Amino acid sequence: MGLQIITRIESECKPNITLFGIKCENPVCYPDRDGYSDLNLDMFDVVTHMIQFVRRNDPQTRDTMKTDQKLVKMQCKADLARPKHFPRKYTRMWLSNVPNYTHGLLNAIAYAIPQLEDDPQAAVAFNCMLNLPVWGGDEEYFHTYTLLLPEEIPHRLGCRLISSRAVMVVDVLGTQHMPRPLSQLAIRDELTTWLTRVLFNTFIPGLSKLRPHYVRCPHNLVASFALILYFGGVVSDIAADNDFWPIPVKERLRRVPVRKVRTDPWLVDFENIIATAYHANSFPISSAPTSRGTRPTSRCGSSPYDPRTQLLFYKPSVASAPRLIDDMHRIFEGKAQPPPGTFFVLTMQEYVQYQTRLGFKLSKARVERMKKEQ
DSSP states (O other): OHHHHHHHHHHHOOOOGGGBOHHHHOTTTOTTOSSBOOOOOOHHHHHHHHHHHHHHSOSGGGOGGGHHHHHHHHHTTOOTTSOTTSOSSBSEEEOTTGGGTTTHHHHIIIIIGGGBOSSTTOEEEEOOOSSGGGOSSHHHHHHHHHSSOGGGHHHHHSEEEEEEETTTTEEEEEEOOSSOOGGGSOOHHHHHHHHHHHHHHHHSOOBOOSTTSOOOOOOSHHHHHTTOOOOSSOEESOOOOOSBSSOOGGGGGOOOOOEEOOOGGGHHHHHHHHHHTGGGOSSOOOOOOOOOOOOOEEEOOOOTTSOOOOEEEEOTTTOOHHHHHHHHHHHHTTOOOSOTTSEEEEOOOSEEETTTEEEOOOOHHHHHHHHHHO
């Protein structure tokens, strides 16, 4: 039987042309070859070489879905388990289409660019494969993920845009020498407007559709904390876009009547993030007003296609969970009821497993107040 199989393979099976190599066709270099390389492999040798490669190189940076976590630890010098001879600055980073799953360009720039070498040839590159049909073009791609146009990236985010053809080709970003001249930086009004739009669209995120029209944008305050370290009662004429993603480019110019929005539902979330990242903050942050305690928890509603959770803590004597969830956009826009301190939302969780448990952080003082109110 074995001889029959070998005979049939030799007579009927054709070579795989994708393995053809011109160098193997050269009779001077390879007189006994037919254009195909010798693929006879000794698996023991292969495994040995792979082990040697892993020991020489950095196994942590090849775990691409956790790239952001590892890179921010490098920035804060908190990667204590990382061997000292492993690099912390890079000349090349290829992220594939991981940014499609990790808040897009904003995270790629905030976490990857600082870890590039200060070299004109250093670059981080990635492509788009998750949701190609949804984009009307590269401008819409950039605007949905960053709320900026491609040409605004350098002076708002301090990096060099080498290639902006993210939708059909590849997006390539490089470093810029710091500090930048004032003429190449965004003015205060531009920066304030943009950061406010980022914050508002994180508070009230848009909706996703099914693949291949699925867009995953920042939806928790951890994602925007690198850009925004101030909060409170914000007076603004900027509106959140809570329609379906992607966000049309024309939205960047839309304004609504000036009103005072409510950000108190998210103050506890900021409190947790600031406390967790306290030693990584590069400048002082004023403490937030203390809100009164609350009791039970529930999940806040969001797009059913997004793998995310938000936790709602509220006083059942004041409002019900369904009512609060349905009213969240109106509360953000300034609705006075329920009053501040009677509920809050956590967008950041430590652990999520629906069938077993949800893990989150609260300050000890807040937990004690909540226990007393039970």
